[in-house]
Amino acid sequence: MDVNGRIRVGVVGAGFGASFYFHLHPNSRVEAVAATLPQERARLQTTYGCEKAYRSLTELLKDPCVDAVALFTPAPLHAQHSVEALQAGKHVLCAVPVGLSIRECAMVKKAVQQTGLTYMMAETSAYRQDTISVKEFYRGGQFGNLIAAEAEYHHPGLEDYFFDAAGKPTWRHGLPPMLYATHCTAFLSGVTGEQLASVSCIGWGDDSELLKGNPYGNSFWNQTALFKSELGTAFKVNISWRGALLPTERCEWHGDKMSFYSKDPRGLDAVIVKKAEAIGTDDAGFLIHQPTAERYEQVLWWHTDMLPEPLRVDSGHYGAHTFITHEFVDSLISGRAPEVDIAASIAYTLPGIVAHESALKNGEQLSVPTFESL
Numbered sequence: 001m002d003v004n005g006r007i008r009v010g011v012v013g014a015g016f017g018a019s020f021y022f023h024l025h026p027n028s029r030v031e032a033v034a035a036t037l038p039q040e041r042a043r044l045q046t047t048y049g050c051e052k053a054y055r056s057l058t059e060l061l062k063d064p065c066v067d068a069v070a071l072f073t074p075a076p077l078h079a080q081h082s083v084e085a086l087q088a089g090k091h092v093l094c095a096v097p098v099g100l101s102i103r104e105c106a107m108v109k110k111a112v113q114q115t116g117l118t119y120m121m122a123e124t125s126a127y128r129q130d131t132i133s134v135k136e137f138y139r140g141g142q143f144g145n146l147i148a149a150e151a152e153y154h155h156p157g158l159e160d161y162f163f164d165a166a167g168k169p170t171w172r173h174g175l176p177p178m179l180y181a182t183h184c185t186a187f188l189s190g191v192t193g194e195q196l197a198s199v200s201c202i203g204w205g206d207d208s209e210l211l212k213g214n215p216y217g218n219s220f221w222n223q224t225a226l227f228k229s230e231l232g233t234a235f236k237v238n239i240s241w242r243g244a245l246l247p248t249e250r251c252e253w254h255g256d257k258m259s260f261y262s263k264d265p266r267g268l269d270a271v272i273v274k275k276a277e278a279i280g281t282d283d284a285g286f287l288i289h290q291p292t293a294e295r296y297e298q299v300l301w302w303h304t305d306m307l308p309e310p311l312r313v314d315s316g317h318y319g320a321h322t323f324i325t326h327e328f329v330d331s332l333i334s335g336r337a338p339e340v341d342i343a344a345s346i347a348y349t350l351p352g353i354v355a356h357e358s359a360l361k362n363g364e365q366l367s368v369p370t371f372e373s374l
Helices: 038-048 057-061 075-087 102-115 129-139 182-192 316-334 342-360
Strands: 007-012 028-034 052-054 068-071 091-094 119-121 146-154 196-204 222-229 234-240 248-255 258-261 271-274 279-281 287-289 292-295
Touching: 007 057, 007 316, 028 038, 028 057, 038 052, 052 057, 057 068, 057 075, 068 075, 068 316, 075 091, 075 102, 091 316, 102 342, 119 316, 119 342, 129 182, 129 248, 129 258, 129 316, 146 182, 182 196, 182 222, 182 234, 182 248, 182 342, 196 342, 222 342
Parallel strands: 007 028, 007 068, 028 052, 068 091, 091 119, 146 234
Antiparallel strands: 146 248, 196 222, 222 234, 248 258, 258 271, 271 292, 279 287
16 A cells, blocks of 8 residues: 555556546555557556556566556456466456466466455446346345346457457457356346356357457357356356347346346336236237336436445446446455455356356256365
């Protein structure tokens, strides 16, 4: 900490890394930034009002004035970079996912346990405005028994990121959709705390030349998984990179008393459906119970005292970035584990890794390792 008791953060990686708010938080400041390209370093310095700039994570980790590192480097480097930062004595906030294999997740877990330092994954779906509302509903028992959930993450056109301007492949070239599943898995595990225990997953590909020669050996553009949680909750996850699809990150939570439907990309606002005993008929004349459906007026949680006043701004991923910033900084100041700590981070990450393995085995049902078993 500095003389004013603020956490001194080092931000590594431009792009996504330039969209957080450590410079506005009353209990943190950006001590240094790092990026490979000069223009990226300049962008980070301008964003965070920071004088120190390094060309690499390795250089930044040598800075004794940096207490914590926010890692926004390519996904294949997350595990390696997290371990390096922890072993250098720095707390870690890392972009998703923890790693791209079970081995990498275990590697990060071991480093956290050996160093006793804080690790948090910057999962945006855990802090979207609608997810925060759903957490409140769940804690208040308004869903009754949670029956099932369905999540979608559609990013059509991801192939535009497969190669850089010079035609060189990027880390996103051929990325299996389920290796980036945390944007969906956090919608369930981040709300209820339950872990996903088993999965069957089907992949779709079209023999596209764009997928040929990718470092993952992946032939799937899209993947659809059916998970079963440790509590028996059914959870369907659909992640797609290609198709006639509306871009979205959303979820539906279905309970026996109430259900919540996130805002739909087709223009429908969030909807709450409540169980009712009224009897009606469908278009074939069969009797059905008629639930009540009402538009949900989304609470802007970022505009409340859930955040320090300087952070009450509308940020990226439906208001998630300021919450991620505050949760990380406040956990360090308070000496507590962050909500998305190493156990939660791995619980969000592992199911997607195993789901991809299932897709490679034509949908074979596979067990998801627990955090304790790694």
